[in-house]
Amino acid sequence: MTTTNTTDTTDSTGNSLLRPHAEQAFADELRALAAADDRPRPPSWRLSPWGVVTYLLGGTLPDGTVVSPKYVGPRRLMEVAVATLATDRALLLLGVPGTAKTWVSEHLSAAVCGASTLLVQGTSGTAEEAIRYGWNYARLLAEGPSEGALVPSPVMTAMRLGSIARVEELTRIPSDVQDALITVLSEKTLPVPELGMEVQAAKGFNVIATANDRDRGVNELSSALRRRFNTVVLPLPADEDEEVAIVTRRVEQLGAALELPAVPAAAQEVRRVVRVFRELRSGITADGRTKLKSPSGTLSTAEAISVITNGLALAAHFGDGVLRAADIAGAVLGAVVKDPVADGVVWTEYLEAVVREREDWADFYRACREVHA
Ligand SMILES: Nc1ncnc2c1ncn2[C@@H]1O[C@H](COP(=O)(O)OP(=O)(O)OP(=O)(O)O)[C@@H](O)[C@H]1O
Ligand SMILES: [Mg+2]
Numbered sequence: 001m002t003t004t005n006t007t008d009t010t011d012s013t014g015n016s017l018l019r020p021h022a023e024q025a026f027a028d029e030l031r032a033l034a035a036a037d038d039r040p041r042p043p044s045w046r047l048s049p050w051g052v053v054t055y056l057l058g059g060t061l062p063d064g065t066v067v068s069p070k071y072v073g074p075r076r077l078m079e080v081a082v083a084t085l086a087t088d089r090a091l092l093l094l095g096v097p098g099t100a101k102t103w104v105s106e107h108l109s110a111a112v113c114g115a116s117t118l119l120v121q122g123t124s125g126t127a128e129e130a131i132r133y134g135w136n137y138a139r140l141l142a143e144g145p146s147e148g149a150l151v152p153s154p155v156m157t158a159m160r161l162g163s164i165a166r167v168e169e170l171t172r173i174p175s176d177v178q179d180a181l182i183t184v185l186s187e188k189t190l191p192v193p194e195l196g197m198e199v200q201a202a203k204g205f206n207v208i209a210t211a212n213d214r215d216r217g218v219n220e221l222s223s224a225l226r227r228r229f230n231t232v233v234l235p236l237p238a239d240e241d242e243e244v245a246i247v248t249r250r251v252e253q254l255g256a257a258l259e260l261p262a263v264p265a266a267a268q269e270v271r272r273v274v275r276v277f278r279e280l281r282s283g284i285t286a287d288g289r290t291k292l293k294s295p296s297g298t299l300s301t302a303e304a305i306s307v308i309t310n311g312l313a314l315a316a317h318f319g320d321g322v323l324r325a326a327d328i329a330g331a332v333l334g335a336v337v338k339d340p341v342a343d344g345v346v347w348t349e350y351l352e353a354v355v356r357e358r359e360d361w362a363d364f365y366r367a368c369r370e371v372h373a
């Protein structure tokens with residue numbers, strides 16, 4: 001196990017981290033905000049609700065510190081999310097894939113309690129121990145049930161500390177395991193019958209869960225649990241410019257973190273990928289003239305980000321240092337064509353009916369034809 005220094009982006013051996021947590025990467029901004037924020041803070045919050053929203057959406061502080069925007073989208077949504085966390089109701093972030101649910105959840109917990117790491121990853125194999133507690137079996141056998149043999153879950157730890165616990169992909173968790181959250185959320189206590197004790201949540205404890213719209217029906221949220229959450233639905237970016245802005249910013253950040261050799265910002269390619277994704281997603285061209293079939297993949301903003309990042313790596317290492325259509329064609333194809341038969345047809349139709357007709361897209365058309373024979 002490595003211990004990390006929370007104000008640094010290197011680990012204890014001095015290796016720089018591949019992906020620092022939000023509270024590490026933005027430690028300076030969080031510190032400046034905490035110093036400038038004189039509004040009332042809910043019990044055990046690091047910032048006021050105003051400070052948390054400013055951290056998420058960006059702004060300039062009185063002392064001149066610039067806070068970078070993390071989330072790009074309606075301010076009201078973030079206000080509702082943050083206000084929820086200040087009440088006794090938990091927060092459920094819902095949306096289609098790639099709408100920044102995980103991203104917002106991480107930044108919210110970093111801003112509210114300075115830690116985004118009390119995390120339960122929901123899968124179909126998530127067991128109750130991940131939400132309640134487990135046992136260190138060696139000690140359990142040696143000593144019998146004791147506090148020392150108890151292995152607390154991230155939720156239990158958050159309750160003790162008065163912090164935020166994050167539950168990712170809540171609807172992938174089997175329903176009976178999900179229900180372990182009900183007592184926690186309504187009674188704010190976690191009984192440990194084996195030891196005849198309970199852990200009562202300290203003020204400041206809350207839960208942020210995320211769930212994917214498309215997975216609905218995998219495991220429905222029970223209505224008892226749903227009632228304990230306020231739901232905030234994160235939308236797809238409103239228009240092309242907004243999506244281009246999101247992709248550009250994240251690609252820059254990722255490129256810097258991965259230390260990719262600098263490739264001149266390729267605004268044209270970013271716009272092209274975003275346009276292709278938006279058109280295929282919505283089933284209609286940007287000018288509203290041509291109806292299209294949509295492929296089976298989600299073509300989310302997150303995928304656009306990885307297509308461009310991939311292209312940058314190709315251009316930097318194998319190209320001429322400029323992001324060209326040929327560097328992104330392969331990744332675009334991979335994102336669009338998930339099912340080789342059905343999606344292959346959709347993509348060919350799009351290439352011939354739309355891409356081919358756009359005069360300034362000739363290089364992209366050629367590159368796409370080459371990889372999609
Ligand atoms: N509106 C947005 N503002 C800022 N970043 C965004 C936005 N939409 C998407 N992103 C970026 O997209 C990437 C993917 O987001 P994230 O992993 O949080 O998606 P998700 O909603 O959790 O998807 P999934 O359902 O697949 O888990 C992140 O890097 C995030 O920065
Ligand atoms: Mg996610």
